[in-house]
Amino acid sequence: MxxxxxxxxxxxxxxxxxxxxxxxxxxxVTALVVSFLVLRVAWRRSRFRGDRSGRPLPVAVTRAADSxxxxxxxxxxxxxAGAYVALGAVAGPDLATNPTAxxxxxxxxxxxxxxxxxxxPVWRLVNPLRTLHLLLCRAVRLxxxxxxxxxxxxxxxxxxxxxxxxxxxxxxxxxxxxTLPVIRAWFAVFxxxxxxxxxxxxxxxxxxxDPFEAYSSLVARLSxxxxxxxGRLVARNPLENLDVTPPWPGLTAxxxxxxxxxxxxxxSASPWWARWVQESGxxxxxxxxxxLLTAMLLVYLTFTLAVRWTAALAGSDRRGLSDLFAHSxxxxxxxxxxxxxxxxxxxxxxxxxxxxxxPLGTGANWLGTAGLAENRWIAGQPTxxxxxxxxxxxxxxxxxxxxxxxxxxxxxxxxxxxxxxxxLVVMVCYTVGGLLLLFAA
Amino acid sequence: MVALAPPTGDVYEIExxxxxxxxxxxxxxxxxxxGGTVRVTVTSDVDDxxxxxxxxxxxxxxxxxxxxxxxxxxxxxxxxxxxxxxxLLLFQLLVR
Numbered sequence: 213m214x215x216x217x218x219x220x221x222x223x224x225x226x227x228x229x230x231x232x233x234x235x236x237x238x239x240x241v242t243a244l245v246v247s248f249l250v251l252r253v254a255w256r257r258s259r260f261r262g263d264r265s266g267r268p269l270p271v272a273v274t275r276a277a278d279s280x281x282x283x284x285x286x287x288x289x290x291x292x293a294g295a296y297v298a299l300g301a302v303a304g305p306d307l308a309t310n311p312t313a314x315x316x317x318x319x320x321x322x323x324x325x326x327x328x329x330x331x332x333p334v335w336r337l338v339n340p341l342r343t344l345h346l347l348l349c350r351a352v353r354l355x356x357x358x359x360x361x362x363x364x365x366x367x368x369x370x371x372x373x374x375x376x377x378x379x380x381x382x383x384x385x386x387x388x389x390x391t392l393p394v395i396r397a398w399f400a401v402f403x404x405x406x407x408x409x410x411x412x413x414x415x416x417x418x419x420x421x422d423p424f425e426a427y428s429s430l431v432a433r434l435s436x437x438x439x440x441x442x443g444r445l446v447a448r449n450p451l452e453n454l455d456v457t458p459p460w461p462g463l464t465a466x467x468x469x470x471x472x473x474x475x476x477x478x479x480s481a482s483p484w485w486a487r488w489v490q491e492s493g494x495x496x497x498x499x500x501x502x503x504l505l506t507a508m509l510l511v512y513l514t515f516t517l518a519v520r521w522t523a524a525l526a527g528s529d530r531r532g533l534s535d536l537f538a539h540s541x542x543x544x545x546x547x548x549x550x551x552x553x554x555x556x557x558x559x560x561x562x563x564x565x566x567x568x569x570x571p572l573g574t575g576a577n578w579l580g581t582a583g584l585a586e587n588r589w590i591a592g593q594p595t596x597x598x599x600x601x602x603x604x605x606x607x608x609x610x611x612x613x614x615x616x617x618x619x620x621x622x623x624x625x626x627x628x629x630x631x632x633x634x635x636l637v638v639m640v641c642y643t644v645g646g647l648l649l650l651f652a653a
Numbered sequence: 654m655v656a657l658a659p660p661t662g663d664v665y666e667i668e669x670x671x672x673x674x675x676x677x678x679x680x681x682x683x684x685x686x687x688g689g690t691v692r693v694t695v696t697s698d699v700d701d702x703x704x705x706x707x708x709x710x711x712x713x714x715x716x717x718x719x720x721x722x723x724x725x726x727x728x729x730x731x732x733x734x735x736x737x738x739x740x741l742l743l744f745q746l747l748v749r
Contacts, residue, residue: 225706227731229749483681486742490676496740594729594749 226591227481228555228650231598236651239602243609243643247636250613251629258622260455260615266438266446274445283337287346290338300571301399306392311571313390314564317383322553323561324424325546328431332438335428341403342418342425345410359414368461368535371409371421373469375402377508379423380473384480385500426466430542433457434611454615457539464534465512467541471642472508474548478649479503514638515541521634522620526627536623537635540616544639547608548646551601555590562586601650609643664690664723669734669743671697676741684747685726691746692723693734701739705746707732 276282301312327334336342349356382389382398389395409417418425438453440446457463479485480503489499519534562584569582577583590597613636620632665685670677685691695703701714705722707730712720714736726732732746 225732229729229731483745487681490741591728591730
């Protein structure tokens with residue numbers, strides 16, 4: 213291996229084999245059959261009790277999780293880890309052995325999914341930028357929650373959706389996106405704008421605009437861990453957690469960005485995409501930008517139209533209903549992201565942990581992980597991987613359908629179940645599209 | 654489309670020409686068996702570098718001079734073979 217090789221794509225030189233055709237068809241048929249079963253035989257009155265549901269964990273668990281010691285330990289961890297990675301990013305050599313790209317694209321971005329499923333919305337607890345803002349406010353005796361202005365009521369998750377789009381653009385489209393100058397430049401802009409946003413709007417800015425907090429909080433909606441209306445931590449059905457997703461303006465855009473970008477990632481890895489770009493004569497960055505935005509817009513438009521159609525069939529002319537249904541796309545996103553990034557996370561995640569021992573390229577072994585051998589077992593199990601991929605997509609689809617169904621019977625109690633048909637068809641399309649991409653890309 | 658390149662002896666032979674930024678090869682995707690040996694011959698009209706992802710092999714290309722890379726593939730997966738100067742995807746190696 214030549215040490216000067218800088219990876220031209222994101223991270224990882226390997227993609228999964230296409231899933232077998234039979235498995236793709238079996239997945240699609242299962243998704244379709246379950247969808248219509250849910251529509252025909254499922255409950256007709258909303259079952260979810262949202263933030264009143266769940267089995268309470270022992271009081272000591274809630275108390276320990278909420279104690280200032282735990283909170284500050286997590287913040288400290290975020291600060292130290294952030295500083296450690298920043299050191300490698302700023303002072304380390306721009307080689308394939310620099311851990312920065314792996315940390316950003318694999319450990320942070322992909323790792324956020326399993327972490328949030330297991331422990332809830334973790335990023336807001338460790339987010340080093342949030343902590344720095346808090347410390348600065350404490351130093352000058354200001355309330356971190358209060359900014360110079362209040363955030364406009366309609367802002368909702370729109371700033372986060374924009375930043376998520378910007379991050380996925382960096383991850384999937386930006387030229388030389390695995391190199392340090394590009395990652396540094398993106399994060400310089402991101403940190404600058406975030407600092408400005410936090411000063412102007414207070415710490416609420418992180419809730420509304422930080423893409424990593426938004427991603428973590430949305431995925432955490434599928435966690436087994438939740439918080440009851442009285443603040444108690446509870447173990448609960450992930451669908452109940454999902455049901456209490458705040459329907460902020462921009463929620464639809466946020467899930468559209470997440471689903472659209474992951475689908476674009478699959479599509480753009482296919483030979484037909486590369487061939488098309490090369491033959492079109494378009495600059496690759498422009499073609500990628502257009503492709504990425506098109507994928508996001510396609511999800512956004514199909515979903516909002518389906519919700520509007522469903523509402524019309526139910527005899528409702530309420531506007532802005534799509535944000536009340538958008539939570540049901542979260543399981544589809546999580547299923548697809550799991551399928552798409554499973555092997556990348558296992559293989560590149562290990563590689564990144566090894567590289568992290570020596571962020572400056574001096575031969576150091578600061579974390580003691582430098583000598584660890586990577587376990588590449590999963591790379592030799594294409595059948596198992598394909599089965600997990602299809603299962604993840606189908607399970608995500610079923611959870612999405614069930615949560616949309618419950619929301620529909622709550623919002624339109626008098627309507628016939630057939631009114632959900634447009635929504636159901638669009639979700640089946642996302643799922644079949646995801647399976648097709650895994651088969652053909 | 655996917656095609657199983659006919660092995661010559663035990664070696665999968667793949668030839669690629671790059672002219673005016675256009676890739677000319679028999680197949681976009683070449684399917685080979687795990688453990689197989691692959692011999693890629695690339696001729697480019699400009700100086701460049703060819704890189705096989707996954708096996709992390711590179712070779713320098715001089716304009717007009719065919720360069721050959723030979724390697725074995727020992728892990729299933731899809732690997733891209735591309736040029737680094739012109740950022741062209743030459744083909745995908747599909748290892749089963």
